[in-house]
Amino acid sequence: MKLANTYSAWVVAAVALAAVPFVHSDPYHLHILILILIWSFAYTSWSMMGRFGLTSLGHGGFMGIGAYVTALLWNHLGVSPWLGIPIALACAGALALVVGYPCFRFRITGHYFALVTLALSGIVLQIVTATRDYTGGSLGYTPEVTKGSKLVAMQSSDKIVWYLAALVIWALGLAIWTWVDRSMMRSAMEAISEDEDAAAAAGVNVTAEKLKITVLSALMTALAGALYCQYQMFISPDTVSGIAVSLQMVFAAVVGGLYVALGPTVGAIITILMAEILRISFGTKAVGWDNLIYGVLLVLFIIFLPKGILGSILARLRVGR
Amino acid sequence: MESFLEIFDIYLLEAVINGILLGGVLALLALGLNLIFGVIDVTWICYAELIMIGMYAMYYLFAVYHVPYWLAAPICILVVAGLGALLHFLVIAPLLSAPPINQLLATGGVLFFLQSFATVAFGIDFRNIGIRLPVLSLGDMNFSYARLLAFIAAAIGMAVVYVFMRKTYVGTAIRAIAQDRQIMVLMGVDTRRIYLITSAIGGALAGLAACLLVLMYDVHPFIGLSIGPITFLICVLGGLGNFVGGFVAAFVFAEIISMGGMFSDLEWGYVLAFAFFIIMMFIRPGGLLARRA
Numbered sequence: 271m272k273l274a275n276t277y278s279a280w281v282v283a284a285v286a287l288a289a290v291p292f293v294h295s296d297p298y299h300l301h302i303l304i305l306i307l308i309w310s311f312a313y314t315s316w317s318m319m320g321r322f323g324l325t326s327l328g329h330g331g332f333m334g335i336g337a338y339v340t341a342l343l344w345n346h347l348g349v350s351p352w353l354g355i356p357i358a359l360a361c362a363g364a365l366a367l368v369v370g371y372p373c374f375r376f377r378i379t380g381h382y383f384a385l386v387t388l389a390l391s392g393i394v395l396q397i398v399t400a401t402r403d404y405t406g407g408s409l410g411y412t413p414e415v416t417k418g419s420k421l422v423a424m425q426s427s428d429k430i431v432w433y434l435a436a437l438v439i440w441a442l443g444l445a446i447w448t449w450v451d452r453s454m455m456r457s458a459m460e461a462i463s464e465d466e467d468a469a470a471a472a473g474v475n476v477t478a479e480k481l482k483i484t485v486l487s488a489l490m491t492a493l494a495g496a497l498y499c500q501y502q503m504f505i506s507p508d509t510v511s512g513i514a515v516s517l518q519m520v521f522a523a524v525v526g527g528l529y530v531a532l533g534p535t536v537g538a539i540i541t542i543l544m545a546e547i548l549r550i551s552f553g554t555k556a557v558g559w560d561n562l563i564y565g566v567l568l569v570l571f572i573i574f575l576p577k578g579i580l581g582s583i584l585a586r587l588r589v590g591r
Numbered sequence: 592m593e594s595f596l597e598i599f600d601i602y603l604l605e606a607v608i609n610g611i612l613l614g615g616v617l618a619l620l621a622l623g624l625n626l627i628f629g630v631i632d633v634t635w636i637c638y639a640e641l642i643m644i645g646m647y648a649m650y651y652l653f654a655v656y657h658v659p660y661w662l663a664a665p666i667c668i669l670v671v672a673g674l675g676a677l678l679h680f681l682v683i684a685p686l687l688s689a690p691p692i693n694q695l696l697a698t699g700g701v702l703f704f705l706q707s708f709a710t711v712a713f714g715i716d717f718r719n720i721g722i723r724l725p726v727l728s729l730g731d732m733n734f735s736y737a738r739l740l741a742f743i744a745a746a747i748g749m750a751v752v753y754v755f756m757r758k759t760y761v762g763t764a765i766r767a768i769a770q771d772r773q774i775m776v777l778m779g780v781d782t783r784r785i786y787l788i789t790s791a792i793g794g795a796l797a798g799l800a801a802c803l804l805v806l807m808y809d810v811h812p813f814i815g816l817s818i819g820p821i822t823f824l825i826c827v828l829g830g831l832g833n834f835v836g837g838f839v840a841a842f843v844f845a846e847i848i849s850m851g852g853m854f855s856d857l858e859w860g861y862v863l864a865f866a867f868f869i870i871m872m873f874i875r876p877g878g879l880l881a882r883r884a
Contacts, residue, residue, distance in 0.1 A: 323690075323692065325692045325695070325696070369869065372872065372873035373872070376872075376873065378872065380691055380692060381628075381634050381691060381692070381695060381831060382827060382831070384634075384692065384695055385634070385823050385824070385826075385827045385831075386827065386869070386872055388820060388823060389820065389823075389824050389827075389865055389868050389869060390869070392820040392824075392861075392865055393862060393865040393866065393869075396858050396861045396862045396865060397862055399858050400858035400859050400861075400862055512816070513816060513819070513820060514816065517636075517699045517702065517703065520696055520699060521699070521700070521703070524696065557710060557711075557715075558706075558707040558708075558710030558711040558812075559707065559711060560707075561703045561704075561706060561707035561710075562703075562704060562707040562708055562711060564700070564703050564704075564707075565700045565701060565702070565703030565704025565705070565706075565707060566700070566704055567700070568696070568697070568699065568700030568703065569682055569697050569700035569701060569704070572686065572689075572693050572696055572697040572700065573682075573685050573686060573697065576689070576693060
């Protein structure tokens with residue numbers, strides 16, 4: 271009976287979310303919702319690893335690969351994003367393997383892992399800047415507007431289409447999160463994050479388990495990058511790659527709650543709404559203020575609320591029950 | 592001498608020497624971060640942002656308030672040293688018992704904070720201190736005088752820190768804590784005080800770096816993003832907390848950047864250096880000078 275209730279609650283929530291653009295179709299509000307959904311998906315991808323103590327600062331790199339490979343293939347070779355995105359994902363996955371395997375094989379953990387992955391996002395940023403003849407460098411890059419079929423080019427000016435697409439991807443992200451949460455992978459990863467030697471002694475293949483979750487997370491992040499690129503039709507190294515984007519992911523996931531499924535989504539809602547509200551109420555004077563507040567909040571959250579907003583609320587509810 | 596120069600490509604030699612000069616500054620950057628890591632076991636992700644604040648301090652003191660350089664530099668060093676101690680007191684100290692990664696992330700928050708503080712307070716314009724040092728010509732080779740000066744100052748700074756660590760009581764205590772964190776408390780050393788002093792020294796080194804970098808580069812709020820990653824890579828490459836390793840790694844890195852920049856754009860020098868870093872991580876994960884397990 272309880273199961274049926276939860277199930278119907280999910281169906282109602284899904285229908286309600288899908289109905290939003292048909293009830294309220296203000297383009298600006300839809301734009302904010304789409305951004306929240308895309309970034310939520312990216313933050314969820316990061317937290318797939320982050321919740322198990324694999325703190326990557328290289329996800330800006332994966333996101334950049336997703337966005338740039340898709341856009342470059344389309345502009346230079348005319349490859350449709352329907353084919354380009356899988357190629358971009360394959361690139362990101364391959365990179366995750368190349369960097370991840372030696373890291374895990376040689377027990378690069380904690381600080382070291384964070385700094386090695388930081389180097390990764392640095393490399394992607396530098397390559398994008400260095401190949402400015404093709405990528406536009408730090409000025410940014412725009413996928414060419416298609417002259418043929420919009421469906422083939424995966425382009426659309428209709429916000430409702432993008433809202434629904436982003437909603438599906440976001441739900442997919444949550445589904446993967448839940449799937450991992452209920453699988454053996456979770457137990458294995460939790461054992462590894464507690465004590466690698468003990469986990470290995472208990473028969474967990476530490477390297478393989480870590481690689482699986484890393485590649486999965488990298489693929490999802492690259493997909494988020496590609497989606498962002500197709501929606502915004504403009505990417506620049508500052509918005510989709512580099513250490514700033516990586517830290518932004520960490521920040522949102524930590525604020526929302528690293529250990530609960532909807533935590534990164536809550537983080538995305540809070541950070542994007544805060545940035546928008548500041549921008550609207552203070553205009554250009556607000557430049558920098560949003561990050562100023564982010565910074566202070568990030569420090570305060572890590573000191574006082576390491577479980578994040580949603581995580582802390584859920585933990586309190588559970589105690590109260 | 593002439594024939595010697597003819598055998599070697601003159602540009603190659605120029606790149607090599609420029610690399611050494613650059614290496615001096617990078618070694619100074621790495622030293623501060625290594626000190627913090629070795630003693631407190633914390634990575635200050637916002638280290639480069641402290642340098643950025645120091646560069647703004649130099650800019651305002653020298654170019655706006657017309658304080659002479661020799662007076663502005665010590666003030667700048669003191670200011671950043673104070674910032675380092677404050678950072679430890681406000682952010683790191685409450686997190687000392689938390690998982691290490693939380694400390695790293697918290698300083699990531701400080702990175703955001705300092706960067707946007709600079710944007711809000713100083714604007715996003717590129718500021719130049721307005722000192723143009725001449726270019727040194729030796730044969731057909733050109734060297735930046737500022738770089739030479741920075742190299743010498745960095746060498747002196749590192750020597751002072753070395754003497755301090757070897758000859759004074761506090762220095763000995765710092766080295767002892769770096770070796771064993773638990774036992775020093777039992778020996779009657781006030782670790783909290785030592786941590787604060789170490790953070791202040793780390794800050795002071797960042798301040799010194801700021802005084803030197805401001806001679807070479809314009810300062811802007813995002814300059815930390817271009818110096819920060821390279822500093823971390825050097826520290827990791829040398830082995831976090833390993834002073835000698837950091838020193839060696841700084842020169843290796845500087846040479847790669849300088850040589851790469853000679854054949855192509857400077858960015859490709861960085862790309863090469865980053866790629867070298869990742870490969871080295873696989874060959875020597877514990878750092879350049881680590882013994883293989």
